[in-house]
Structure formats: C-alpha cells, structure tokens
Amino acid sequence: MVEVNQIEVRNVSKSYGKNKSLDRLSLSVKEGQIYGLLGANGSGKSTLLKLLATVLEPSGGDITIAGFDIKKQTKPIRELIGYVPQELSIWEEATVLENAQYWSAFASKKLTKSALINHLEMIGLGDRAHDKVKTLSGGMKRKLNIVIALLHDPEILLMDEPTVGIDFQSKFEINQLIKQLAQDGKTILYTTHDVVEVLFLCDEIGVLKEGQLHYSGTLQKAREKAGSAASTLTDEEVLYRLVNGELF
Numbered sequence: 093m094v095e096v097n098q099i100e101v102r103n104v105s106k107s108y109g110k111n112k113s114l115d116r117l118s119l120s121v122k123e124g125q126i127y128g129l130l131g132a133n134g135s136g137k138s139t140l141l142k143l144l145a146t147v148l149e150p151s152g153g154d155i156t157i158a159g160f161d162i163k164k165q166t167k168p169i170r171e172l173i174g175y176v177p178q179e180l181s182i183w184e185e186a187t188v189l190e191n192a193q194y195w196s197a198f199a200s201k202k203l204t205k206s207a208l209i210n211h212l213e214m215i216g217l218g219d220r221a222h223d224k225v226k227t228l229s230g231g232m233k234r235k236l237n238i239v240i241a242l243l244h245d246p247e248i249l250l251m252d253e254p255t256v257g258i259d260f261q262s263k264f265e266i267n268q269l270i271k272q273l274a275q276d277g278k279t280i281l282y283t284t285h286d287v288v289e290v291l292f293l294c295d296e297i298g299v300l301k302e303g304q305l306h307y308s309g310t311l312q313k314a315r316e317k318a319g320s321a322a323s324t325l326t327d328e329e330v331l332y333r334l335v336n337g338e339l340f
C-alpha cells in the first residue's frame with residue numbers, strides 16, 4: 093500500500109514581530125496516523141497547529157494538506173480539517189445543543205437536531221444537551237470543544253492539548269475516542285504534555301525545540317538512535333529525555 097502524506101510541512105517559518113516561533117520546520121504526517129507533537133512550553137506547537145488550521149499564515153515555507161496548498165486553497169482545507177484549539181471556543185450562556193447548532197451552521201452539510209444529539213451522546217454529553225455550558229465541568233467543556241470540531245466529519249484532526257486539565261476518566265474516554273477516530277481512517281495531529289497519553293496513542297512523535305524539529309519518528313527509532321544510552325531506560329524515560337533534548 094502506498095503511504096500518503098496528509099500533512100506536509102516544508103521549511104516553514106513563523107515570526108511574531110522579531111520573535112521567530114518556527115524556524116524552517118519540515119515534517120509530514122501520514123494518512124490514518126496519530127502524530128503527537130511534543131515540546132517544552134513556547135517551543136512552537138500551537139503556532140504550527142494554527143498555521144495548519146489556516147488561522148495564521150506562515151512567514152515562509154510551504155504547507156499542503158491532503159495535497160491542497162494552504163496559501164491558495166484555504167476553502168477545501170477548512171472542509172477537510174477539524175481544529176480543537178487550546179482555548180475553549182464555546183459560548184457559556186448558551187446550552188450545549190445551541191453551541192453545537194451554532195458551529196454546525198458553518199458546515200457545508202447541515203446536521204439535523206437529532207444528528208447533533210447523536211454527536212453529543214457519542215462523547216457522553218447527551219444528557220446535558222439542554223443545560224447551559226456554564227453549568228458544565230471543565231472536562232465536559234473540553235469534550236464539547238472536541239465534538240464541535242467533529243461535526244462536519246473532517247478527515248484530519250488538529251488537536252491542541254485536548255485533554256489538558258481534566259480528570260482521569262474523561263481523559264481516558266477522550267483518548268479512546270481519538271484512537272477510534274484514527275481506526276476509522278482519520279489523520280490526527282495533536283499536542284500534549286502527557287507522557288502516558290503519548291505512549292497509549294501515538295504512532296509517531298515530533299519533538300519541537302525552539303521552533304525547530306529536534307526529532308520525528310517512532311519511539312522505537314528514537315531508542316535505536318540513542319543506542320546504549322537508552323538500553324536500560326523505560327519508554328517513559330526515553331520520551332522524557334527526548335523532549336528535554338537529553339537523549340541525543
């Protein structure tokens with residue numbers, strides 16, 4: 093089977109004024125893959141996701157998503173991607189269902205009320221559909237943020253710390269959902285600081301360091317590259333050292 097790159101980033105830079113957040117970064121994510129983007133605070137993860145989500149424009153370099161050029165073909169790209177931003181993009185004073193209805197209005201394919209309820213049920217929010225968002229827990233709000241990105245059935249999911257600050261049970265449910273979405277053929281690029289989550293979910297990882305790609309590949313390949321330095325380390329330790337730039 094020919095492996096297709098759904099996300100292709102080539103030599104991409106992004107500056108905010110004089111501050112260079114991404115510096116000639118290249119990486120690719122294959123179709124159906126869960127790719128974990130890791131790195132210290134400020135290393136450029138959210139900036140890269142915003143570029144891919146067409147929220148920001150690169151200062152230089154090229155990006156294609158499913159073969160579409162991010163500079164010239166924004167419309168088809170927006171239909172193909174679902175973006176879960178780090179900041180919650182929901183309206184506290186409206187109900188859960190009203191939020192879903194509001195966001196689904198932007199999709200090219202309209203969803204009925206019962207289809208929206210089905211989506212809410214899939215993520216465990218069915219019984220809260222008529223409650224105001226401000227009455228939900230932090231974890232439930234995160235789930236709503238995720239389900240909103242899924243309403244138009246995107247092929248590619250860009251998730252910026254989707255499980256940050258939520259309880260163990262909700263995190264587990266969201267991770268199961270991410271795994272299921274990948275099994276259904278979706279390509280997922282997401283950021284996290286959670287080592288356990290990375291080991292459970294990711295096919296490949298990319299480590300950013302000061303806006304550059306320090307490593308991209310499987311954990312096994314990182315082990316091989318580190319050689320004897322990694323031979324007695326657990327997977328958690330390999331990952332920890334890799335992200336800290338202490339493995340190689």
Ligand SMILES: Nc1ncnc2c1ncn2[C@@H]1O[C@H](COP(=O)(O)OP(=O)(O)OP(=O)(O)O)[C@@H](O)[C@H]1O
Binds near residue numbers: 112131138
């Ligand atoms: N709107 C902005 N204006 C100016 N600088 C910015 C802006 N957004 C991000 N930056 C800077 O760009 C760099 C990368 O930030 P980014 O948010 O992409 O990092 P991150 O890896 O996602 O961090 P975190 O793990 O804390 O979410 C940082 O130095 C940050 O201060």
